[in-house]
Amino acid sequence: MAGSALRRLMAEYKQLTLNPPEGILAGPINEENFFEWEALITGPEGTCFEGGIFPAKLIFPPDYPLSPPKMQFICEMFHPNIYADGRVCISILHAPGDDPMGYESSAERWSPVQSVEKILLSVVSMLAEPNDESGANVDAAKMWREDREQFNKIAERLVRRTLGLPPP
Amino acid sequence: MKAVLATVISLALTTVVIGNAYYQKKQFYPSIVYLTNSNPSMAVMYLQAFILVLLVGKLLRKIFFGQLRPAEFEHLIERSWYAITETCLAFTVFRDDFNPKFIALFTLLLFLKAFHWLAEDRVDYMERSPVIGWIFHVRILTLLMLLAQADTYFIHHAYQFTASKGPSVQLVFGFEYSILIIMIVNILIKYILHAIDSRWEAPWESKAAVLLYTELAINFLKVLLYIGFVAVMVRIYTLPLFAFRPMYETMRSFKKAYNDVVLSRRAIRNMNTLYPDATPVELAAADNECIICREEMHSGAKKLPCNHIFHAACLRLWFQRQQTCPTCRLNVLRAPAPEPAAAPQPAAGVGGAPAAAPAPPAAHPAAHPAPPTGPPQGTTVPPPFPNMPPPPPIMAWGVPPPPPPRPASLAHLTVAELQRLEGTERRNIEARLQLLREIQAMLDASVLLMQQYSSVVNNLPINNASIGTQTDVSEKREGRQVKTEPDVVPTTSTHKQPSPAPSTSNATNEDEVYPDSSTSESNLNSQRDKTDANAEELRRRRLQKFTIEK
Numbered sequence: 001m002a003g004s005a006l007r008r009l010m011a012e013y014k015q016l017t018l019n020p021p022e023g024i025l026a027g028p029i030n031e032e033n034f035f036e037w038e039a040l041i042t043g044p045e046g047t048c049f050e051g052g053i054f055p056a057k058l059i060f061p062p063d064y065p066l067s068p069p070k071m072q073f074i075c076e077m078f079h080p081n082i083y084a085d086g087r088v089c090i091s092i093l094h095a096p097g098d099d100p101m102g103y104e105s106s107a108e109r110w111s112p113v114q115s116v117e118k119i120l121l122s123v124v125s126m127l128a129e130p131n132d133e134s135g136a137n138v139d140a141a142k143m144w145r146e147d148r149e150q151f152n153k154i155a156e157r158l159v160r161r162t163l164g165l166p167p168p
Numbered sequence: 169m170k171a172v173l174a175t176v177i178s179l180a181l182t183t184v185v186i187g188n189a190y191y192q193k194k195q196f197y198p199s200i201v202y203l204t205n206s207n208p209s210m211a212v213m214y215l216q217a218f219i220l221v222l223l224v225g226k227l228l229r230k231i232f233f234g235q236l237r238p239a240e241f242e243h244l245i246e247r248s249w250y251a252i253t254e255t256c257l258a259f260t261v262f263r264d265d266f267n268p269k270f271i272a273l274f275t276l277l278l279f280l281k282a283f284h285w286l287a288e289d290r291v292d293y294m295e296r297s298p299v300i301g302w303i304f305h306v307r308i309l310t311l312l313m314l315l316a317q318a319d320t321y322f323i324h325h326a327y328q329f330t331a332s333k334g335p336s337v338q339l340v341f342g343f344e345y346s347i348l349i350i351m352i353v354n355i356l357i358k359y360i361l362h363a364i365d366s367r368w369e370a371p372w373e374s375k376a377a378v379l380l381y382t383e384l385a386i387n388f389l390k391v392l393l394y395i396g397f398v399a400v401m402v403r404i405y406t407l408p409l410f411a412f413r414p415m416y417e418t419m420r421s422f423k424k425a426y427n428d429v430v431l432s433r434r435a436i437r438n439m440n441t442l443y444p445d446a447t448p449v450e451l452a453a454a455d456n457e458c459i460i461c462r463e464e465m466h467s468g469a470k471k472l473p474c475n476h477i478f479h480a481a482c483l484r485l486w487f488q489r490q491q492t493c494p495t496c497r498l499n500v501l502r503a504p505a506p507e508p509a510a511a512p513q514p515a516a517g518v519g520g521a522p523a524a525a526p527a528p529p530a531a532h533p534a535a536h537p538a539p540p541t542g543p544p545q546g547t548t549v550p551p552p553f554p555n556m557p558p559p560p561p562i563m564a565w566g567v568p569p570p571p572p573p574r575p576a577s578l579a580h581l582t583v584a585e586l587q588r589l590e591g592t593e594r595r596n597i598e599a600r601l602q603l604l605r606e607i608q609a610m611l612d613a614s615v616l617l618m619q620q621y622s623s624v625v626n627n628l629p630i631n632n633a634s635i636g637t638q639t640d641v642s643e644k645r646e647g648r649q650v651k652t653e654p655d656v657v658p659t660t661s662t663h664k665q666p667s668p669a670p671s672t673s674n675a676t677n678e679d680e681v682y683p684d685s686s687t688s689e690s691n692l693n694s695q696r697d698k699t700d701a702n703a704e705e706l707r708r709r710r711l712q713k714f715t716i717e718k
Binding site: 012066095112 | 482
């Protein structure tokens with residue numbers, strides 16, 4: 001079993017290196033363990049996260065691609081769909097059985113057709129358009145809805161921090 | 169740091185208390201008596217004992233698990249909270265024999281439970297950790313042995329005690345330790361499976377199936393135990409509230425395991441018997457790549473009813489989790505049996521495709537409730553249209569559903585296939601026409617009714633008509649008379665503000681509630697609703713007039 005997961009991860013890695021999608025960089029942290037990846041995601045243009053480079057960790061289960069990987073940002077994030085500890089809460093990362101927020105239809109869930117690339121693209125679009133219905137971070141969801149200016153300010157601070165710049 | 173502080177404080181307190189006792193009584197025996205009789209000293213001793221238990225727990229954890237991963241720790245804390253609450257609930261049942269020994273036994277139970285949970289988590293983690301050293305095996309096996317021994321000892325003890333002295337709190341312990349020993353068996357089986365799997369170079373395809381069946385059997389045993397326990401407790405004591413949450417969870421997971429086994433068996437059987445092997449031409453059309461493992465397909469590929477092609481082995485593994493097509497999420501158990509040729513299955517389960525208007529296949533029967541057809545405030549609702557399809561469910565946010573598969577070109581199809589294609593299409597159109605005709609008839613009828621009504625109103629004396637148009641009792645009470653159809657009763661001095669008819673506004677609201685992806689259908693709906701509203705309004709007024717005249 002682990003063999004097929006490994007082969008598929010290798011295939012995806014190859015694919016990602018040959019045709020890298022714009023603004024996304026991903027690969028195993030070390031080549032001996034293909035089940036832990038690091039990804040760098042650039043904040044989508046025209047949003048409050050523009051310009052930031054956000055590092056994240058992807059942990060793959062042994063039965064990948066039958067089960068989804070877990071994704072966690074390893075920098076500080078403030079976003080309605082990202083938990084305080086950096087874990088990403090989007091529906092395609094949830095196996096069809098479990099439903100942490102109790103509202104997702106199984107059509108949006110994980111299936112083996114998904115891939116690292118699709119996950120990362122979904123995360124980019126999640127950064128651009130938060131879904132404040134499912135509050136992984138309720139404070140962020142509230143602020144996003146009610147005080148967009150403050151939210152943008154925090155986002156800008158985070159962006160500067162990921163670039164190693166002092167806060168404005 | 170906090171732990172060290174707590175340890176030091178409790179140690180200091182204990183020393184002070186014991187020192188004090190000894191200082192006062194000077195002798196060993198009297199000081200013990202003094203200690204046990206003084207409540208504050210006993211409190212300090214209990215605290216010390218608690219801290220000691222925690223320390224021992226930490227030590228054992230270090231020995232058997234090393235550093236806990238954050239997820240394990242979180243899991244442990246969460247489960248501990250549940251267990252502690254339930255233990256407190258259990259106390260209430262056995263408040264009569266509440267004594268230090270009793271508390272000690274419960275603490276020990278919690279302590280052992282915690283190690284069972286940790287062992288379970290650790291063995292689950294085995295599957296995804298890349299390297300497993302021999303120390304891991306030694307640790308896990310020793311721990312499992314020790315735990316199993318402790319469990320059997322306590323079960324035996326509980327049995328002896330109950331047999332000799334009648335039912336007591338030992339019943340609960342016996343039961344709890346039986347659950348724990350089942351858990352040990354489960355962990356052991358999983359451990360063995362994972363260990364075998366990690367030794368083999370080749371992928372072991374039946375492992376998932378074995379795990380599934382183990383799950384089923386273990387859960388069945390647990391459910392039996394819980395039911396037996398609750399029955400015994402109800403007979404002897406009272407309802408064991410503290411066992412309900414775990415019992416419910418066990419039953420739910422048993423049901424899930426059962427469903428998984430049944431559904432996956434059915435799906436796999438379908439795959440083996442019904443679905444055709446993919447031909448080389450079809451394989452070439454799909455780029456020869458299995459989307460599950462991203463590897464080339466040469467042989468052993470199966471074609472699902474939705475025409476998607478995968479490795480049979482990959483499909484089997486996926487069906488053990490989900491019985492859907494990985495690409496289009498067609499539910500393979502609900503989909504009709506595949507035709508030998510590539511006939512398109514219009515929208516069978518593909519996320520609410522609105523194309524198939526009349527009689528959509530029963531792919532998601534529970535997904536959309538039938539909308540209320542008439543205005544809600546009416547008492548005599550006209551019969552709903554029998555062949556009006558329910559509106560398609562609101563489009564899922566996010567991933568758009570893939571379009572239903574279509575044949576590449578009509579020229580490749582045989583005559584029979586063309587006929588079948590045409591057959592469904594013609595049926596659809598005929599059904600639509602039928603629907604439109606019905607709507608037209610309804611509209612005609614309502615126009616007729618309106619004409620009749622206006623002629624009747626014109627012939628009536630004026631005061632009668634004004635009473636006849638009072639629609640709402642509550643509005644009458646407020647003293648404000650509402651006229652619903654301003655053009656029908658043109659000259660009444662008492663009515664000033666013509667307000668829109670309530671039922672029509674209701675109808676438009678309804679259209680907003682059920683937004684529709686296909687505009688034609690939403691038009692039909694709104695027309696139908698309006699007609700209904702008109703007819704309904706008429707009927708109600710007639711009824712009112714009738715009662716007034718009587």
